[in-house]
Amino acid sequence: MIRVSAASVRERSVFRTGFACLAALAVSACSSTPVSRPLTEALQCLPPDTQAVAGIYLERIRGKESFSRLPPAWLFVLDPFRNAGLVLLAYNGSDLLVIASGRFPSAPPGVVLLTPELAVGGSPAAIRAATRQHAAGRTGMPDLMAHLTPVINRDLWALVRGGTRLPLPGNSANLNRLLALTEYTAASATWDSRIRLEADGHCAAPESALQLEERLRALITLASSAVKAPDLRSLLSSVELRRDGSLVHLTLLAGPQAIQQLLGF
Numbered sequence: 001m002i003r004v005s006a007a008s009v010r011e012r013s014v015f016r017t018g019f020a021c022l023a024a025l026a027v028s029a030c031s032s033t034p035v036s037r038p039l040t041e042a043l044q045c046l047p048p049d050t051q052a053v054a055g056i057y058l059e060r061i062r063g064k065e066s067f068s069r070l071p072p073a074w075l076f077v078l079d080p081f082r083n084a085g086l087v088l089l090a091y092n093g094s095d096l097l098v099i100a101s102g103r104f105p106s107a108p109p110g111v112v113l114l115t116p117e118l119a120v121g122g123s124p125a126a127i128r129a130a131t132r133q134h135a136a137g138r139t140g141m142p143d144l145m146a147h148l149t150p151v152i153n154r155d156l157w158a159l160v161r162g163g164t165r166l167p168l169p170g171n172s173a174n175l176n177r178l179l180a181l182t183e184y185t186a187a188s189a190t191w192d193s194r195i196r197l198e199a200d201g202h203c204a205a206p207e208s209a210l211q212l213e214e215r216l217r218a219l220i221t222l223a224s225s226a227v228k229a230p231d232l233r234s235l236l237s238s239v240e241l242r243r244d245g246s247l248v249h250l251t252l253l254a255g256p257q258a259i260q261q262l263l264g265f
Contacts, residue, residue: 112127120134
């Protein structure tokens with residue numbers, strides 16, 4: 001079984017890397033594309049205690065140059081799901097659950113097949129929770145499904161409940177302070193040789209949104225004064241930030257390596 005523990009450093013690293021890029025962001029762009037059957041079945045595996053979920057459409061990005069430049073830890077965890085078209089990463093505050101949709105002639109190592117086209121991996125407790133939820137035939141987090149609609153057809157996307165504390169290292173730990181100001185945070189990215197992230201932080205009141213905007217601007221200013229690498233300066237100069245009522249919207253454009261450097265990986 002795949003375990004998220006001190007003994008599984010590389011598996012913990014993939015969670016950190018994926019969520020560090022996405023955790024404190026949320027997209028505002030709308031999508032009218034219907035939810036596919038594979039995605040619907042994958043979402044049905046999400047247990048009620050899910051605090052954060054991210055999706056990666058491997059079928060879209062696997063052949064792109066930037067995919068080969070992902071951190072080795074990320075590639076290591078995704079390797080058992082090499083036949084997957086879509087992978088979900090779900091976090092409940094302690095365990096990481098991996099849900100993969102694709103064609104699996106046999107179960108990958110440490111993974112349980114719920115159907116020939118649906119696999120789950122993680123700690124034994126995470127796998128049991130996903131199996132029970134799948135058998136129920138519905139997702140365990142219906143309250144967040146409406147918030148996912150604008151983002152779930154993007155190459156990468158994520159949704160995080162407000163106040164969730166993600167186990168993020170280095171500079172990326174600052175994202176938890178930002179999440180505390182939101183009711184929920186959703187994110188998406190368009191993946192190519194450069195990655196375009198678009199984000200919305202949804203706050204309970206305009207006052208919280210103002211505080212979120214101010215903290216984001218302070219972090220951007222601090223980072224801009226500290227970095228010297230040209231690619232990081234280019235990333236920071238691409239950031240666009242605006243506030244509308246209780247919503248804070250952020251976009252940036254950068255290569256995957258620059259994002260990792262900025263967040264301290």
